[in-house]
Amino acid sequence: MKLDNVGMIATETSRSFIYLQSLLANELIPSRVLLLSDETGEVTPDQPPNSIAVSEFLIANKIDHDVLRTRAINHKSVIDYLCNLNVPEIYIYSGYPGAILGKEILSLGKKFLHIHGGYLPKYKGSTTFYYSILQENCVGYSAIFLSEKIDAGQILLRKEFPIPTNLSGFDHTEDPKMRANMLIEVLLGYVETNKWNEAVIPNIETPYYYIIHPVLKNIAIASSSVRGISP
């Protein structure tokens, strides 16, 4: 089924690709996809080598989409594009890593549904997945509507999981899959009830996590083979 009021902002990344695959597999088709892609067409570090381009996937599966030649979510062309569309009002957000939505885009009257790789509000910031492995021996994900304050928007769903056994290549495979599973659960809930199930979770002040140093990330990866749980 086509999600009338739900679109998607996609990028040439593993995450966008797996999101789209999962949405299609669950017959949840965004009414419109906006693909942000630079002009080089080269495989970026955000994509696994030999990956299929998201643009090709959209064409092959006849999903309505537009392409803007920028990687920047806050670029004027993106703002103008969203301004000119009354619907959809909700966008599944799958931007390039490290991008933060600015004031202007957040004040357009649209909502951006993001799956954060950390259990909120405890784990705000970047690469929190790895921090929670090292600190708590588990991982968490949260579905939120993005807000001006980073990772402090309305929480729709949050879950904790045991550490997967193998974390090598995790960024390109397991992580997008786990996020996609959560995204599907949120969307199925929306389709069933026609409303967003906003969880009542107080937004407490917690420390912000910055991109984890690669040594610690690799210790977390090594620990998965020792402490991880087979899926």
Place this chain on the structure above:
Amino acid sequence: MLYKDINLDGTLIIESYMYAPSLGRPFVSIYTDFRKGIIEKLLGCDCEIESKDNRQFLKTINYLNSLLSSESSKNFLKQIFKSDDNFIECLNKESLNEESLSEASGTITGFTGQIYTGDLIQSLINLKTSNFESAHSQVTDLLIRKFEVSKKLSDYYFISNDQGEITVLKGSDNNASLRVYWMFSLLLLMNSVGAGGIRILSTLLKINDSLCSIPTVRVTKEVSARQLAFSLAIEALIVNDVMTRISVTHETR
């Protein structure tokens, strides 16, 4: 690859953090070998200066005493300092008197205005070692944020203080001296120990990457080579401690 082609400045390393390879234990071995190489270089250089920061350094060592005094830690450090284990012995003999240890600074809690980053960090080390935890950790966190967002430390910052709510505002455009980076690494060392310190350990590793990426001849004009070597060894010890805590062993080679 990270730790392979870095000898110019810290920027290159920081840019590559996002896309560093996921290798697990082999990556940790690359890191350990890289740090050991730098430590050897530092201990081998004949450019030792008289440290201006002896007191801050010894305070850090004293603060970390319980970590450093365990048998496993001593063995770990002996492996690193195999060519210079006298250094550890010498260090054990150096200690601060009680007056120096209890010396605290009120500059942060009641201060508003411009402050030289070196002075600010010195005050934070004093507060940390004097157990003024809350004032200390709030400002330390703000400095971490400044570094993580701008990828550098400015040579001074503006501090505003609104009824105890401290904010570290934009600093100057000039980069702080290497000596200030080194002092910041001492401050972060004290905050990196234990399970709650991982977030800070991550920033410490980045700060020390920056220091390690600069030619030894240049760093040692501002920082004592032996003290820097020892603080890098403690960083490696804390990383080792994290590995032990979560049952990850070093790669067998």
